[in-house]
Structure formats: C-alpha cells, structure tokens
Amino acid sequence: MEEVRETSAWVARNSSHVTIDSSGLEKVVETMKESIPKVEWDYEGIHYFDNGPLTVQYLFVLDALNFCFWPDKDLNYDHLAKGLKEALLNDHSAFDADRLQKYTVIIALGNDNQSLFSGPQLRELLKWPRSLPLEEERVRLLHEVGFELERSFEGKASKLVESCGKSAVKLVALVTRHFPGFRDHSMYKGHQVFLYKRAQIFAADLWGAFKGQGYGEFNDIGSITMFADYIVPAVLQQLGVLKYSSTLANAIQASSEIGAGTEEEVELRACSIFAVEKMRELLSIKCGKQVLSVELDLWLWSVGVQCPSLQHHRTLSIYY
Ligand SMILES: Nc1nc2c(c(CN[C@H]3C=C[C@H](O)[C@@H]3O)cn2[C@@H]2O[C@H](COP(=O)(O)O)[C@@H](O)[C@H]2O)c(=O)[nH]1
Numbered sequence: 208m209e210e211v212r213e214t215s216a217w218v219a220r221n222s223s224h225v226t227i228d229s230s231g232l233e234k235v236v237e238t239m240k241e242s243i244p245k246v247e248w249d250y251e252g253i254h255y256f257d258n259g260p261l262t263v264q265y266l267f268v269l270d271a272l273n274f275c276f277w278p279d280k281d282l283n284y285d286h287l288a289k290g291l292k293e294a295l296l297n298d299h300s301a302f303d304a305d306r307l308q309k310y311t312v313i314i315a316l317g318n319d320n321q322s323l324f325s326g327p328q329l330r331e332l333l334k335w336p337r338s339l340p341l342e343e344e345r346v347r348l349l350h351e352v353g354f355e356l357e358r359s360f361e362g363k364a365s366k367l368v369e370s371c372g373k374s375a376v377k378l379v380a381l382v383t384r385h386f387p388g389f390r391d392h393s394m395y396k397g398h399q400v401f402l403y404k405r406a407q408i409f410a411a412d413l414w415g416a417f418k419g420q421g422y423g424e425f426n427d428i429g430s431i432t433m434f435a436d437y438i439v440p441a442v443l444q445q446l447g448v449l450k451y452s453s454t455l456a457n458a459i460q461a462s463s464e465i466g467a468g469t470e471e472e473v474e475l476r477a478c479s480i481f482a483v484e485k486m487r488e489l490l491s492i493k494c495g496k497q498v499l500s501v502e503l504d505l506w507l508w509s510v511g512v513q514c515p516s517l518q519h520h521r522t523l524s525i526y527y
Pocket residue numbers: 247248249250251273274275276277282283284285412415433434435436437438439504505508512527
C-alpha cells in the first residue's frame with residue numbers, strides 16, 4: 208500500500224485544516240507502553256462465518272456496501288453486517304453473482320403507484336423499513352460486484368482472493384482494478400491521493416475472520432494502512448492526536464456537511480492514515496513493539512463506536 212502511505216504523508220505535510228500533534232501522539236503511545244489494547248475481530252458476533260468460500264462472498268458484499276450510515280440516525284454498520292448475515296442464513300444463494308445483479312430500489316412508480324421493478328429490493332433484504340442512505344448507489348454497486356465477479360471470477364469472490372497468492376497488496380490492487388466502486392481516491396492540491404478504505408478493509412476482514420489462515424492468510428498484512436472512515440478521525444481528535452482548524456472544528460460540531468473531495472475532507476482522512484502510521488512507528492521505536500495498522504485501527508474504531516456522543520464529520524460518499 209505504498210501509494211496510500213506516500214500520498215497521505217504528502218497531504219499531512221501540506222495540510223491546512225488538520226494537523227498531527229506530536230506531543231498528543233507521544234502521550235497516547237505512552238499509555239500503550241504497558242499493554243497494547245487488542246480487540247478481537249467480530250467482537251460483537253455480528254458477522255456470518257462458515258470458514259468457507261461463502262464467507263468470502265459475504266465479506267465482499269458487506270464491504271461493497273460498507274459506507275455512509277450516518278444520514279439515517281438509527282442505522283449503523285451492525286445493521287448491515289447482521290442484515291446480510293440473516294439474509295444469507297435464510298437463503299444461501301442470496302449473494303450469488305446473478306442474484307446480486309437483480310436487487311432493485313424503488314425509484315420508478317407506475318400509474319397505479321406500484322413499483323415498475325419486480326426484483327427483490329435491497330431494503331427488504333436488510334429488513335430496513337425505509338430507504339437506505341445512498342440507496343441507488345448501493346444497488347448500483349451490488350450490480351457492479353455481481354457483474355464483474357461473473358465476468359472475471361466465475362461469480363465467486365473466493366476465486367478473486369485465491370488469485371492473489373496470499374498477498375493483501377495484490378488483493379487491493381485487483382479489487383480496485385476490477386471494481387470501480389472500490390477506487391477510493393481524491394484530488395488534493397493538484398495531487399492524486401489514494402485512500403482505498405473499502406478495498407483494504409476487505410483484506411483485513413478476511414484476515415480477521417479466518418484468523419490469518421486459509422482465505423485470510425496474507426504474507427504482507429503489515430502493508431495495509433488504517434481504514435479512513437468517519438469514526439477513527441474523530442477518535443484521534445478526542446485523543447489529542449489530530450488538531451482541527453477552528454472553522455473545521457465548528458463545522459463538525461454543527462454537523463454541517465463537508466463536501467466530498469474538499470481539502471478538509473481529504474485532510475481528515477489522509478492525516479488519520481499518517482497518524483496511525485506514526486503511532487505504529489513510535490510504538491516500535493519506544494517500546495520495541497511491532498503492531499499492525501489493522502490492529503490499531505480495530506482498537507480505535509471500537510473505542511469510537513462505543514462512544515455515542517462522538518461528533519464525526521459528515522460527508523456523503525460511497526467510499527466510507
Ligand atoms: N476504520 C474502520 N472503519 C470501520 C470499521 C468497520 C467495521 N469493521 C468490523 C469488522 C470486524 C470488526 O469486528 C468490526 O466490527 C466499519 N467501519 C466504518 O465505520 C463507519 C460506520 O460507523 P457507524 O455509523 O457508527 O456504524 C463507516 O464509515 C464504516 O465504513 C473498522 O473496522 N474500521
């Protein structure tokens with residue numbers, strides 16, 4: 208993930224609204240000297256797991272839809288993970304590549320107010336009583352996943368993973384090459400910045416779910432960075448690692464939307480990646496402890512989701 212590391216470092220060096228406070232960072236590392244908090248993957252027990260290829264299909268579909276829950280204040284990641292798990296338990300072929308291409312959204316009504324589409328609706332699959340945030344995009348991305356899996360990987364996400372020779376870097380490259388919805392990048396002060404949140408989290412989810420074995424065995428899992436979402440930046444800010452300009456702090460406090468691709472948004476995400484890389488480096492230098500960015504991410508994320516008062520930035524995006 209050199210391009211993610213290098214381009215986020217560039218943003219951090221040139222940033223105008225978000226800075227990394229090195230003394231804040233050192234303080235956090237100091238508290239981790241004794242023991243580094245370890246959080247189990249699926250500590251909440253919400254994911255589907257059968258130790259086989261269907262789990263890979265489940266995780267790929269999950270990460271294709273793993274973004275932007277906040278516009279519905281009652282919706283969060285757990286609903287998605289549990290909803291998809293239940294759907295799969297009820298019907299093992301729910302995520303077959305041909306079925307993925309048939310999910311619909313209620314967008315067109317006939318004269319009699321009936322939906323013109325006859326296929327199953329995504330919100331029914333998730334048993335969500337109203338429209339999902341960015342629902343049309345979610346349906347489009349499901350179609351994209353089904354279509355490309357069918358075209359290039361015999362309909363199976365497990366084939367995609369098998370073709371990566373136990374390399375998470377190759378997996379991220381392959382996912383972003385084949386599935387445009389996973390190409391999470393931005394332009395920042397004239398530079399292309401790569402963040403690849405959902406592609407990287409897919410590799411990490413495999414690694415976590417399969418406990419580094421089988422479909423989750425990656426020789427280079429240390430290459431993955433943290434996953435730049437809207438929870439971890441807020442946790443890093445609370446811990447004193449990230450500092451915001453007063454305008455940005457006020458915008459987040461007021462729950463104002465921050466446009467996708469704005470300097471502020473790119474800085475929030477890229478500085479989070481850079482800060483976690485620095486945290487990892489400091490842990491190694493000061494305490495001789497080798498930690499993965501994935502492990503730090505899971506700890507920070509779990510802290511964030513257990514803090515209901517956490518104020519995070521709001522950006523409409525399919526990337527996170
Ligand atoms: N950095 C980072 N971001 C993560 C995750 C996960 C889920 N990982 C699960 C997989 C195995 C573990 O046991 C975890 O349970 C979701 N997100 C992001 O959070 C946001 C949702 O927040 P809320 O609206 O409050 O649910 C949204 O952007 C979503 O994409 C993570 O691990 N790291």
